[in-house]
Amino acid sequence: MEFNKVMQFTAIVQARSNSKRLKNKMFANLDNHKILEWVLFRIKKSKLINKFIVATSKNNEKSLIKIARKSGYKIFAGEENDVLKRYYECAKKNKSKNIIRVCADNPLIDPVMIDGLISFFKNSKIDYAFNNMKIRNNLNADGFGAEIFTYEALKKANAISKSKNEREHVTGIFRKKKNLFHSKIYPSKYGINFPYLKFDINTETDLKKIRKFINNSKINMRTPAQKIIKTYLSNEIGNILKEMFPLNRSLTGDGNLATLKKLKKITSIKIKKIPSGTKVYDWKVPYEWFIKDAWIKDSKNNKIADFKKSNLNLVGYSTRFNGYISPKRLIKKLHYSEKLPNAIPYKTSYFKRDWGFCVEKKVFDFVKSSKKKFQVKIDSKFKKGNLVYGEILIKGKSKKEILISTYICHPSMANDNLSGVILTSYLAKFIKSIKNRYWSYRIVFLPETIGAISYCKINENKMKQIDLGLVVTNVGGKGDFSYKQSYESDHFINEIVNELFKELNLKSKKYPFDINGSDERQYSSQFFGINICSVFKDKYYEFKEYHTSKDNLKFVKPENIFETLKIYHKLIEKIENQVIYKSNNSKCEPMLSKYNLYPKLGGGILPKKKLSNIDITLWILFLSNGKRTLNQIAKFLDLNQNKILKLYKNFEKKNLVHRV
Known part of the structure; x- marks a missing residue:
């Protein structure tokens, strides 16, 4: 059967009312439109599809057919359970050369993603492609993509x-029989690559979730996939911000444990403990701090500072106090911000037993001008307890680990660092969703400095083996993106972050490594030497609200955290794509003639301007230190990456190198 050679694309939507898991779901309402109407309307917005057909069963489908015809679709009725036959006969009857397969339980199917898939298919000269299944190179959220295949492949x-199973699920054989069908995965797209999100409807629970989301958001039949994902996740992040912002996080205490328990709702975290008094290098894990209440009252019994209204009012780790105190003595215990007089600053006294309050400038001035004593109460206690932290270990093909760290010790400050804590939780979900991931990941949520030092101590051997990592902090502010390089400026992590911002065409500022900052100075210390990079949205020190009560939920927006999360998703994808080999002969070069890589007759080899095959072999083995990427070596030698990869595969067979 020969069809017109012009590239034609037919959308065939499989639909039936008698669904096993959720009957009549096609007719369920979403914002006053039936699910089937959503699907058909959105597909029609494609700019590259020529024909639109609904392929249903031969059962009584009058209601379904009515909606399809009203939407401008042709109708084909075929076998109910033999869906493959239904597709084949439909395509044959309609002389469809290339078929886009769409299931009618995807009300948010995206025409832009369909057109992207079609363009990819046209340029690839293949039998089958898809962007709707969670496989390593396709990390798109579920419910927006489709499949495409030729008529000949379908036949x-x-x-x-x-x-x-093959007859019911149509396309499984394309992926299974790789020797018969040439298939490709359409790579995931920036802003769509959220594989842990699901927007198709198979169950009553799915229907309720999507219906609630659409009813509560400004989502309609024309809303593009990127906006749908951003709205959905921003709503979720916003709720978490509100729930977790008031918690009194510190080095230890109830607030930290409560934070970790709430994070368990996002992703699975193991909560671990380090006992107070544990010696960790030159430090000791402090006693656990518990605080019930703290306030200052004036002579008229008015509270001028109240821990229950703002936990920043109390200096972190303040000791117990209850009594009356003169204004002269009290002002020595008060702290305010000269830069932001209307804000409450953030202060701590972790390793010196003392107490104090942080207040706005007007409160300080009021105390200073007062003549009467003030009543002060701090109901706190210290006990030998634990420093708690969260840990997630995600295994990959390689035992080589990537470290991702964030800190949980700052109370009621949204950018520094509740934003980083929330983003890291979602990043862990993303990494877990990557099928056949290559690297292993060690993700930790811990108090800054003492938490990182303690973790390094109790995991010394494992941490020593880590080469690179990310510290996630300050990712939700209003300002521009920026990134801080690792201590070795030529490390590949800096290169790929720089490339990423260029590819995304995002305005950003680059900061060189500096000893001032966060836990990178612990992880990058001489013994561990881990190259740590950070991506920010309003970097610490760089925004005026830093370490004050103005770093609040007005300053940080969930949409900003979402935008930074998109960057971190893409960064992980780039890290996953890095290929690194290490020579098995680090002590001098191997005897290459044994492996037929060097002439057995010597004396006549002279170096030339153009690299010979022997030169390339020697250089690759010399540069393969287990840290340089294939891309870096290719750039250094000015050679094609595929050529070097082919050589690596050959060296690997000869046991000269191994992939780390």
Whole structure:
């Protein structure tokens, strides 16, 4: 059967009312439109599809057919359970050359993603492609993509598929029989690559979730996928921000444990403990601090500072106090911000037993001008307890680990660092969603400085093996993006972060490594030497609200955290794509003639301007230190990456190198 050679694309939507898991779901309402109407309307917005068909069963589908015809679709009725046959006969009857397969339980199917898939398919000269299944190179959120295949591939699949599963699921054989069908995955797209999000409807729970989301958000039949994802996740992040912002986080205490328990709702975290008094290098894990209440009252019994209204009012780790105190003595215990007089600053006294309050400038001035005593109460206690932290270990093909760290010790400050804590939780979900991931990941949520030092001590051997990592902090502010390089400026992590911002065409500022900052100075210390990079949205020190009560939920927006999360998703994808080999002969070069890589007759080899095959072999083995990437070596030698990868595969067979 020969069709017109012009590239034609037919959308065939499989739909039936008698769904096993959720009957009549096609007719369920979403914002006053039936699910099937959403699907058909959104597909019609494609700019590259020529024909639109609904392929249903031969059962009584009058209501379904009515909606399809009203939406401008042709109708084909075929076998109910043999869906493959239904597709084949539909395509044959309609002389469809290339078929886009869409399931009618995807009300938010995206026409832009369909057109992207079609363009990719046109340029690839293949039998089958898809962007709707969670496989390593396709990390798109579920419910927006589709599949595409040629008529000839469909014809062959129909002829050779025998099992009930193959007949029912249509395209499984394309992925299974790689020797018969040339297939490709359409790579995930920036802003869509949220594989842990699901927007198709298979169950009553799915329907309720999507219906609630659409009803509570400004989502309609024309809303693009990127905006849908941003709205959905921003709503979720916003709720978490409100829930976790008031918690009194510190080095230790109830607030930290409560924070970790709430994070468990986002992703699975193991909560671990380090006992107070544990010696960790030159430090000791402090006693656990518990605070019930703290306030200052004036002579008229008015509270001028109240821990329950703002936990920043109390200096962190303040000791117990209850009594009356003169204004002269009290002002020595008060702290205010000269830069932001209307804000409450953040102060701590972790390793010196003392107490104090942080207040706005007007409160300080009021105390200073007062003549009468003030009543002060701090109901706190210290006990030998634990420093708690969260840990997630995610295994990959390689035992080599990537470190991701964030700190949980700052109370009621949104950018520094509740934003980083929330983003890291979602980043862990993303990494877990990567099928066949290459690297292993060690993700930790701990108090800054003492937490990182303690973790390094009790995991010394494992941490020593780590080469690179990320410290996630200050990712939700209003300002521009920026990034801080690792201590070795030529390390590949700096290169790929720089490339990423260029690829995304995002305005950003680059900061060189500096000893001032966060836990990178612990992880990058001489013994561990881990190259740590950070991406920010309003970097610490750089915004005026830093370490004050103005770093609040007005300053940080969930949409900003979402935008930074998109960058971190893409950064992890780039890290996953790095190929690194290490020579098995680090003590001098191997005897290459044994492996037929060097002439057995010597004396006549002279270096030339153009690299010979022997030169390339020697250089690759010399540069393969287990840290340089294939991309870095290719750039250094000015050679194609594929050529070097081919050589690596050959060296690997000869046991000269191994992939780290």
